[in-house]
Amino acid sequence: MSKNDSISMSVIRRLPRYYRFLCELNDQNVERISSTKLAQIMNTTASQVRQDLNCFGGFGQQGYGYSVAQLRDEIKKILGLNNRYKAVLIGAGNFGSAIANHLDFERLGFELVACFDSDKEKLGIKLGELTISDDSQLEEFCGENRVDAAILCIPKGNVESVLQRLYDLGIRNYWNFSHYDITAKYSDVVVENVHLSDSLMTLCYRMNNKE
C-alpha cells in the first residue's frame, strides 16, 4: 500500500494551491521555508501544512524547514503535472474557445489535441494551434489518436448524446463545464465539474447576507 492511497479530497484540492504558492516563492528566489511561514502566506495553519505534506512523505528537515524548489517539484510530481494527457475540447463556442486560448495546458499536465463543434460555420477556424473539426469526425480522430480526457463546453441539452459517444470511445476522464450530471449516468469515470453559475450564486448569497 503506497502512501498516497486514500488521501481525502480536502487535501487533494489544496495541493494546486500549495503548488502555486511554492512556484511563486521560487520565482522570488526564496530557497527555504518553514511550515509556519508558508501557513502565514497561505492563510492557513502550520499544522495543516505539515499534515497535508506528510500524507505524501516527509519532505522537510527538522530544525530547517522545507526546500522550496524541492517541495514544488514533489508536489508537481504528486499532481502528475509532468504528464501530457491528451484532451479533446467538445464545443468551441465563446466559452470553449476562451478555455482553449486562455489556459496553459502543458503546465497543467495536459495537451489539447483536437477540438470539435457541431456548428458547420466554425469548421476550419483556428483556435490557437488547433483547427476546429466537425463533430462527426470525433470517432475517426479518437480511433487514430490516443485521447485521455474530454473537456465539455457545450450546453447541458447537448451533452447526453456526445457523452455516450465519448464513453463508447473509451474516454473516462472529463472536465465538465455543463450542468449535466455525468457521474449519475456513468459511475466508472473521473469527473471534475466547474459550475460557474453556482459560484456566482454563492457570491450573490454572500452579498445578500452580509452580517
Place this chain on the structure above:
Amino acid sequence: MSKNDSISMSVIRRLPRYYRFLCELNDQNVERISSTKLAQIMNTTASQVRQDLNCFGGFGQQGYGYSVAQLRDEIKKILGLNNRYKAVLIGAGNFGSAIANHLDFERLGFELVACFDSDKEKLGIKLGELTISDDSQLEEFCGENRVDAAILCIPKGNVESVLQRLYDLGIRNYWNFSHYDITAKYSDVVVENVHLSDSLMTLCYRMNNKE
C-alpha cells in the same frame, strides 16, 4: 437573531445545486418531493437534505414532503437571486468576453452594467448589449452609477493596481478569476474565487492516481 446567521459554507455551497435540481423538477412538472427522493436524485442523503433546508426554516410538511415550486422559490430568495446587483467586468479578453456572453446574469441575481479593458484596440467593440470602455473611464462610470461588484478577468499581474482603484471606489464584492489573493490585501471584502487551473490540476491528480 435571524435563523440564517452562521450558516456554514458547506451548506451555502450546496444551495445553488438544490436550486438547480428543483428548477429542473419543476420544469418536469413534479409538484411534490420527499427528502428521500430528492437525495436520490442529487446523490446525497435524506438527512443532509433535511438538515440543510432546516437551517433556513421548515419548508416541508410531515407525511407529505416538500412542494417543489415553493421550495425552489424559498431557495431563490435565500440565495438572493431576486436581486439585480450591478456588476462591472474588468478585462474583456477571451475569457471575460466568454463570461459576459455565456452567463445569464439576470437569472443569477446580477446585471452586467459595464465592461472595461486597457487594450485600446478593443475600445467600442460590442459585448452582448455592452460596449467595451477604456479602463481609464472606470472612475467616471462608478461615480455616476451604482456598482455592487466587480468581475476580475485579468491576469494576476494586472490585478493589484485595478483592485486598488475598485476598492477606493467602494466596491467590496469580487468574482475573481485571477490568481491574485484579494483577501490577503483587503479583509473587509467578499471574494468568490474561480481557479480554473486548480480544477484542471485536480483532474490531473485524479487521473494520475486512479486506484
Place this chain on the structure above:
DNA sequence: TAGATTGTTAATCGATTAACAATC
C-alpha cells in the same frame, strides 16, 4: 386512524488544530 415523512436531537465520522518527542 394508519402511513408517511418531516424537524430535530443524538451518535458517528472525518477533518482540523494542538502538543510534543524526535532530530537536524
Place this chain on the structure above:
DNA sequence: TAGATTGTTAATCGATTAACAATC
C-alpha cells in the same frame, strides 16, 4: 550543544449520518 522545526500522535472541533418523536 542549543535552537529550530519537523513528523506524528492526541485532542478538538465541525460536518454528516442515524434515529425517532412529532405531526400532517
